[in-house]
Amino acid sequence: MTEFQGQARLYPRCLFHRNSQIEAFSSQQCEGVLSDLTKVTRLHGIDPVVLVLMVGVVMFTLGFAGCVGALRENICLLKFFCGAIVLIFFLELAVAVLAFLFQDWVRDRFREFFESNIRSYRDDIDLQNLIDSLQKANQCCGAYGPEDWDLNVYFNCSGASYSREKCGVPFSCCVPDPAQKVVNTQCGYDVRIQLKSKWDESIFTKGCIQALEGWLPRNIYIVAGVFIAISLLQIFGIFLARTLISDIEAVKAGHHF
Secondary structure: OOHHHHHHHHOOOOOEEEEOOEEEEOHHHOOOHHHOHHHHHHOOOOOHHHHHHHHHHHHHHHHHHHHHHHHOOOHHHHHHHHHHHHHHHHHHHHHHHHHHHOHHHHHHHHHHHHHHHHHOOOOOHHHHHHHHHHHHHHOOOOOOOHHHHHHOOOOOOOOOOOOOOOOOOOHHHEOOOOOOOOOOOOOOOOHHHOOHHHHHHOEOOOOHHHHHHHHHHHOHHHHHHHHHHHHHHHHHHHHHHHHHHHHHHHHHHHHOO
């Protein structure tokens, strides 16, 4: 079986092109799960594009209510905008406090989330790119280590697996080689067959949960600054909306006399 045929089996929803003797794989033409929204319910992971769309819908709704409410002096839309911002503000505050108080619970949930998406790594190109970006940016592999990739049917080390990626890891787990200008997508093949003591020579052995836990203390001031800036903007928006509502109500009340 050629490398091209192997890629076709690993990426069943991708398009491949042959050009004379050159076999090229076009990842840009891989279809994400949004090509069929009903497939979301069949995935063990969560498609990040759906989450982005949900956030976009909420932002559009709030922006529409705020702009139209201010232009048309519509108290109902302004109260909806103000109430939604207040709700979001307190939800953010509650999530931050609960995450600090229940760190073990958050860590377990993140582990379950990461492991479920490891199982679905080859099922959706958007999810695959997200995990690869996370692992490369934090120089980590798996939730707690490379062994977590046994959860994926393609990387599993069991004897029943016939995948070429058996006992391997994704290329995003590999330690980058400065001399290589082209990304070697096969660098993780058969890595976990070797002794564990040799793993750190070719792949990252630190789990992504430990990497993220180490990232937060190093960037605590940046995280706190972003949180404070977002909170001030929300408070300012609430203040403007309440001020405009009061002015409109005062004008309407004056017309009654």
